[in-house]
Amino acid sequence: MQSYAISGDFSNAFSTLNLMKNIDGKPTVYDCNALMYFYLKSKNACWQELVEMYTGMKRFGPPPVASTFNTLLNGMLLLGDLKHAIFIVEEMYRNHFVPSFTSLSKTLKMAVKVGNLLDGLVVFELMLRYDYHPIEPTLNKFILMLCDAGMVSDACFVFSVLLRKSYVYSVYCYNPILWALCKTGRSYTALQLFYLMKKKGFVHNVCSYTALIYGFCREGLQDNVFQWLDFMQSNGCKPNVITYTIIVKFLFDNGKFEEAMDFISRMEREGCNPDLLTYNVILRELCHRDRLDDISELIQVMDQKGLSPDSYSYAALCGGLLKIGKVGDACELLLDIFSNGTVDVAVYNIYFRCLCQENKSREALSQLKRMMKVGFKPNNVSYNTILSGFCKEKNINEALELLYHFEWDVNGPDAVTFNAILSTACRLGNSAIIQRILYHMRYEDMKLNIFSLTCLVRYLCSSGNFSECLKLVESMMYNSPTPPVVTLNMLLHNLCKNRLLGTAYRIFQNLRNTQCLPDVTSYNILIHASIREHNHLLVGQLLGEMKRQGLKPDVFTYGSLISGLCKEGKISAALQLWNQMLERGLIPSVVIFNTLLHAIFQRGKFWDILLLLKAMVVQGFQPDEVTLGILSQAVSNGSMKRFPKVAKVLDWVISNDFQKETDQKTIAG
DNA sequence: ATAGGGTTAG
Numbered sequence: 001m002q003s004y005a006i007s008g009d010f011s012n013a014f015s016t017l018n019l020m021k022n023i024d025g026k027p028t029v030y031d032c033n034a035l036m037y038f039y040l041k042s043k044n045a046c047w048q049e050l051v052e053m054y055t056g057m058k059r060f061g062p063p064p065v066a067s068t069f070n071t072l073l074n075g076m077l078l079l080g081d082l083k084h085a086i087f088i089v090e091e092m093y094r095n096h097f098v099p100s101f102t103s104l105s106k107t108l109k110m111a112v113k114v115g116n117l118l119d120g121l122v123v124f125e126l127m128l129r130y131d132y133h134p135i136e137p138t139l140n141k142f143i144l145m146l147c148d149a150g151m152v153s154d155a156c157f158v159f160s161v162l163l164r165k166s167y168v169y170s171v172y173c174y175n176p177i178l179w180a181l182c183k184t185g186r187s188y189t190a191l192q193l194f195y196l197m198k199k200k201g202f203v204h205n206v207c208s209y210t211a212l213i214y215g216f217c218r219e220g221l222q223d224n225v226f227q228w229l230d231f232m233q234s235n236g237c238k239p240n241v242i243t244y245t246i247i248v249k250f251l252f253d254n255g256k257f258e259e260a261m262d263f264i265s266r267m268e269r270e271g272c273n274p275d276l277l278t279y280n281v282i283l284r285e286l287c288h289r290d291r292l293d294d295i296s297e298l299i300q301v302m303d304q305k306g307l308s309p310d311s312y313s314y315a316a317l318c319g320g321l322l323k324i325g326k327v328g329d330a331c332e333l334l335l336d337i338f339s340n341g342t343v344d345v346a347v348y349n350i351y352f353r354c355l356c357q358e359n360k361s362r363e364a365l366s367q368l369k370r371m372m373k374v375g376f377k378p379n380n381v382s383y384n385t386i387l388s389g390f391c392k393e394k395n396i397n398e399a400l401e402l403l404y405h406f407e408w409d410v411n412g413p414d415a416v417t418f419n420a421i422l423s424t425a426c427r428l429g430n431s432a433i434i435q436r437i438l439y440h441m442r443y444e445d446m447k448l449n450i451f452s453l454t455c456l457v458r459y460l461c462s463s464g465n466f467s468e469c470l471k472l473v474e475s476m477m478y479n480s481p482t483p484p485v486v487t488l489n490m491l492l493h494n495l496c497k498n499r500l501l502g503t504a505y506r507i508f509q510n511l512r513n514t515q516c517l518p519d520v521t522s523y524n525i526l527i528h529a530s531i532r533e534h535n536h537l538l539v540g541q542l543l544g545e546m547k548r549q550g551l552k553p554d555v556f557t558y559g560s561l562i563s564g565l566c567k568e569g570k571i572s573a574a575l576q577l578w579n580q581m582l583e584r585g586l587i588p589s590v591v592i593f594n595t596l597l598h599a600i601f602q603r604g605k606f607w608d609i610l611l612l613l614k615a616m617v618v619q620g621f622q623p624d625e626v627t628l629g630i631l632s633q634a635v636s637n638g639s640m641k642r643f644p645k646v647a648k649v650l651d652w653v654i655s656n657d658f659q660k661e662t663d664q665k666t667i668a669g
Numbered sequence: 670a671t672a673g674g675g676t677t678a679g
Binding site: 208244249277284313315319344 | 677
């Protein structure tokens with residue numbers, strides 16, 4: 001039996017085992033175990049036979065004993081059969097046998113190794129039954145993988161269970177959780193975890209501190225970023241190139257170019273040299289600022305430091321050019337890059353986008369197909385880019401075709417895909433396609449996100465279907481996802497435009513009980529409508545509410561108020577507001593200027609015209625065509641005849657010859 | 670052993 005088993009011949013080994021029945025008391029459970037043991041040694045054992053034999057033993061005897069289970073469990077681990085390893089452990093539990101720590105530990109290690117996180121969680125819970133805990137390397141890897149897969153709450157569960165039992169040993173266990181929290185906008189929770197671990201006596205390292213820096217940057221908490229940077233240093237933790245790169249990118253992305261460049265000097269001074277990633281961040285920003293000379297200089301510096309550009313550098317450059325509208329330049333550079341070596345899919349995606357931008361979506365598609373024939377592997381971004389290209393060219397039916405015919409990866413089309421088509425269908429008012437996409441999304445169990453909802457709100461508003469739209473927005477307000485303020489403003493604007501200020505105001509007031517906060521624009525929309533409907537009471541109420549919310553009136557608020565006053569002929573009150581704006585450091589727009597100018601002419605308040613024109617010249621204000629139209633009309637209709645000097649000034653302004661400093665002084669005088 | 674950069678939808 002043993003020699004059959006060891007050669008992998010299960011059926012002969014099994015019939016030999018059965019022959020033993022001729023001997024009284026045979027075969028024993030140890031004979032069965034021996035068969036399985038040697039069969040497993042054969043290296044070509046199959047789980048089916050083992051499981052069948054096990055169920056046979058359970059039904060007909062001899063009943064399995066501890067060593068049966070241990071043999072089977074070790075065997076399944078040897079075969080790399082995770083599912084049946086778990087099955088055996090469950091069987092042991094049901095039969096009141098205790099699997100060894102080592103075998104469960106090995107099972108978890110295998111689950112982690114093959115990346116089967118769901119089974120990993122099952123094994124982890126099995127271990128908890130016996131009060132076993134994962135060994136440190138397996139645990140750290142497991143938590144890291146859970147975090148990377150977006151299963152942060154599972155990672156937190158594993159972590160907190162073990163923390164309670166004091167089975168967490170180092171920062172490497174929870175740093176991935178800190179990062180995962182910070183990457184998903186939960187820096188405050190990360191902060192709490194940070195302090196909890198500190199209290200427990202753990203010493204954070206630069207990676208832990210950097211996670212928080214990343215989180216604060218991501219959430220735009222600038223003060224926290226710099227406080228934290230000081231804090232880590234006062235705790236004896238030196239920021240490294242990663243920490244600095246994150247801050248530099250944050251400063252760039254928030255328009256603080258000089259500060260970012262200062263930071264780069266600072267890190268160099270502190271002996272922390274920028275690396276390729278840092279340079280890529282800088283390259284991208286220089287591109288956005290169209291500083292091509294600085295780019296070539298920087299590339300030389302990189303070259304001197306032995307850093308050669310990679311796919312990210314090329315994507316930063318080409319993506320940057322594309323963003324500032326230099327599609328031709330981007331294309332040229334891309335073709336040059338392609339002819340000089342291989343780059344990854346992101347760079348090709350930028351190329352597809354360039355083509356689509358120039359309304360050559362069809363060419364992008366044929367290039368994609370051609371490249372796929374020679375081994376190019378597109379991703380969802382490639383497909384979505386081309387699909388959006390067709391949408392942009394209003395080729396929505398072909399975009400739909402692509403949805404069904406692209407060779408999507410295992411995950412299939414994603415939210416971006418559906419939203420691209422949905423937004424186009426909404427823009428074109430194609431309700432059949434809207435319904436089709438919504439149906440498809442429901443079928444794929446894909447939730448509408450803020451993009452989809454915003455498209456739908458716009459569509460429903462423009463088709464006048466406010467009741468449906470209100471249902472949608474109100475369900476968003478009280479559930480997730482919380483609508484962004486732009487979506488709300490879109491609805492408020494459309495309601496007001498359709499003379500439904502009352503409804504708009506009701507929605508606005510309901511915001512108090514929700515997560516969404518109105519912004520200055522929301523107030524401006526309502527104030528504008530209230531003025532138009534001569535509802536002075538509401539205007540006052542809104543202004544007061546705005547102040548209590550800590551929101552300051554902006555150029556648009558003043559614009560509405562001034563225009564309202566002008567229409568009522570209250571010129572001096574309007575001029576007062578104009579001055580108030582200037583005092584508060586707000587630059588009035590030319591539209592407001594024209595409104596005032598027009599009203600003043602209508603009322604014949606010629607001295608006020610001079611005051612306004614003076615303000616215009618002193619502030620270096622550029623008149624536009626409307627301004628010149630108003631002035632020309634005033635001069636040509638003769639109403640200026642009685643004021644020849646005023647007329648002369650107007651002529652001067654109309655001739656647009658007042659830009660020179662001397663002229664400005666003269667006119668102001 | 671853990672961490673930072675580029676490309677898609679409102």
